[in-house]
Amino acid sequence: MFSSVNSMEWIIGVGERTLVRVQGMGHMFLFLLRAIAWVFRPPFRFDQILKQLHFIGFKSTFVVVLTAIFTGMVLALQGYYSLQKFGSEGLLGSAVALSMIRELGPVLAALMVTARAGSAMTAEIGIMRITEQIDALETMAINSLQYLISPKIIGALVAVPLLVAIFDVVGIYGGYLVGVKLLGVSGGSYWSSIESAVEWRDVYGGILKSVSFGLIISWVCCYKGYYTKMSSEGLGKATTEAVVLSSVLILVWDYFLTSVLL
Amino acid sequence: MITLKGVEKSFGKQQVLQGVDLKIPTGKLTTIIGPSGEGKSVLLKHMIGLLKPDRGEVWVDDIDISQLKDRALNDVRKRFAMLFQSAALFDSMNVFDNVAFPLREKGLALESDIPRVVEGMLERVGLVGAGHKNPSELSGGMKKRVGLARALVMGPEIILFDEPTTGLDPLMAKTIHDLIRSMHRVFGFTAVMVSHQIPEIFGISDWVAMLKHGKIIAMAPSKEFQKIEDPAVREFISVNEENIVQV
Numbered sequence: 001m002f003s004s005v006n007s008m009e010w011i012i013g014v015g016e017r018t019l020v021r022v023q024g025m026g027h028m029f030l031f032l033l034r035a036i037a038w039v040f041r042p043p044f045r046f047d048q049i050l051k052q053l054h055f056i057g058f059k060s061t062f063v064v065v066l067t068a069i070f071t072g073m074v075l076a077l078q079g080y081y082s083l084q085k086f087g088s089e090g091l092l093g094s095a096v097a098l099s100m101i102r103e104l105g106p107v108l109a110a111l112m113v114t115a116r117a118g119s120a121m122t123a124e125i126g127i128m129r130i131t132e133q134i135d136a137l138e139t140m141a142i143n144s145l146q147y148l149i150s151p152k153i154i155g156a157l158v159a160v161p162l163l164v165a166i167f168d169v170v171g172i173y174g175g176y177l178v179g180v181k182l183l184g185v186s187g188g189s190y191w192s193s194i195e196s197a198v199e200w201r202d203v204y205g206g207i208l209k210s211v212s213f214g215l216i217i218s219w220v221c222c223y224k225g226y227y228t229k230m231s232s233e234g235l236g237k238a239t240t241e242a243v244v245l246s247s248v249l250i251l252v253w254d255y256f257l258t259s260v261l262l
Numbered sequence: 263m264i265t266l267k268g269v270e271k272s273f274g275k276q277q278v279l280q281g282v283d284l285k286i287p288t289g290k291l292t293t294i295i296g297p298s299g300e301g302k303s304v305l306l307k308h309m310i311g312l313l314k315p316d317r318g319e320v321w322v323d324d325i326d327i328s329q330l331k332d333r334a335l336n337d338v339r340k341r342f343a344m345l346f347q348s349a350a351l352f353d354s355m356n357v358f359d360n361v362a363f364p365l366r367e368k369g370l371a372l373e374s375d376i377p378r379v380v381e382g383m384l385e386r387v388g389l390v391g392a393g394h395k396n397p398s399e400l401s402g403g404m405k406k407r408v409g410l411a412r413a414l415v416m417g418p419e420i421i422l423f424d425e426p427t428t429g430l431d432p433l434m435a436k437t438i439h440d441l442i443r444s445m446h447r448v449f450g451f452t453a454v455m456v457s458h459q460i461p462e463i464f465g466i467s468d469w470v471a472m473l474k475h476g477k478i479i480a481m482a483p484s485k486e487f488q489k490i491e492d493p494a495v496r497e498f499i500s501v502n503e504e505n506i507v508q509v
Contacts, residue, residue: 131350
């Protein structure tokens, strides 16, 4: 009798927690839909979008370039070591380029943007929530989603693919530096193997991934900031959750998208 | 006129408002007093639609704003302004841009006229030449005055003041109260203020209402309110007055 009561309470507890989770996901999804809907309603905030492009895109360029060059370099080192065993060093360029364009470029650039711009987005919006600046916008009959969130989503959708493109190019050059200049692979074979191996669908897949990662970063980070708890501890927790959830979602979504695109 | 009918609001298991009935007279300065944590700010936020009641109605003239969607609610909000407890200045903008923000966003003035309008409003609140300063460089009293300038610049019919003197020294609190009173006389807006400042609020308010246990337990013109015999009202007024005497 006692154990059956305990089991029932456990089942009720699991049910309640599941409902809360599902409700939370629904709330998050509606937040995204509303923010996207406000993009198409006047007034169109081009100045805010440009500001976000500068913040998410331009200001992330340095860290993306730095990450890309070392990723390309280490990829060339590892690739050369493996390919050498089969006497296929000439394929180093294609190995580096395909890894960059299809997988590492979109994923690593997105993770860097999450760490640099995503966390800042959550903190900025969260502070505005705690200090009642978001309420102040609403009282002035300015929709806070349209003013604050929609430009960030558009900014990320445009900036992340551009950053990924930069990451790919710089990474391939990083591979060139190590493979050709350091390890002595022929420069001609490095570039020609890229030309013959990389297809449009590889590039297209990378762009599709980067656009979806841009959406994930801006959506998750803006949501966590917008609904932060009204304390400094709550803001710290929201920022951590935003970075962790964005990063996990990027990796999980990357797997599903890759399995569809292959 | 703002009218609240049976407004109830809960946060989790805590019921903050338990059936508030309240009528705010047009063109008057009404102050809502009451113990801390009783939901005075929550009540104020219902009047401008920042919070929606679980039950009950919030009427602004002939519109029940508790039923309105985003766009329609924004149309009603154009008649309002609000001065927040923290002043809620945009920390990414300087004082000038904070005051100019609603003018630019709402297209209330030509860009060429904005400097004249903003400087004029800063002069009214005693902040001449402070336009270039950032909110982080301002004292608490200056922030409240910038907040007031930002509220007034929109020419609202109704202004809500959420504890406008909290965190200020008594002298600065009196300055802000006097400023609110004089601006109210000049512009003739309907004002609703939440405050703890007893007895100062009796000198500046036309009407006073008291919120306790989630309900309005008394409301009267300022002079008559001080004579109310209700034990809860008497206790609240006398305790606050005693505190001031002790200080």
